[in-house]
Amino acid sequence: xxxxxxxxxxxxxxxxxxxxxxxxxWFRHRERLKMIKQGMQVSNPESLEYxxxxxxxxxxxxxxxxxxxxxTRVLSIYFPFLSNLISYVGIxxxxxxxxxxxxxxxxxxxx
Numbered sequence: 001x002x003x004x005x006x007x008x009x010x011x012x013x014x015x016x017x018x019x020x021x022x023x024x025x026w027f028r029h030r031e032r033l034k035m036i037k038q039g040m041q042v043s044n045p046e047s048l049e050y051x052x053x054x055x056x057x058x059x060x061x062x063x064x065x066x067x068x069x070x071x072t073r074v075l076s077i078y079f080p081f082l083s084n085l086i087s088y089v090g091i092x093x094x095x096x097x098x099x100x101x102x103x104x105x106x107x108x109x110x111x
Contacts, residue, residue: 057103064099068092 035042072091 061099064095068095
């Protein structure tokens with residue numbers, strides 16, 4: 001019974017994530033089309049420096065989220081009352097934020 005609830009929540013969260021990504025891409029596409037119609041220069045985000053920075057940012061973020069998953073799993077083993085979804089989301093947010101702060105510090109050193 002408990003596993004069915006967790007799977008249902010994961011399906012809902014996954015569906016929301018997919019919807020948000022599609023909406024973001026749709027709005028970005030519309031914005032670029034408007035810029036082209038107005039004759040504005042659309043920047044090319046595919047430059048090598050841009051790809052390096054986004055790869056670094058995404059890599060650090062995903063590694064920190066992986067540590068968050070591991071950390072919450074260990075905590076849920078030793079503290080069974082922490083095994084609810086809110087604890088997971090909170091720790092994921094904290095570790096993701098730490099990863100983004102690490103990326104920011106690395107970027108400060110490059111400038």
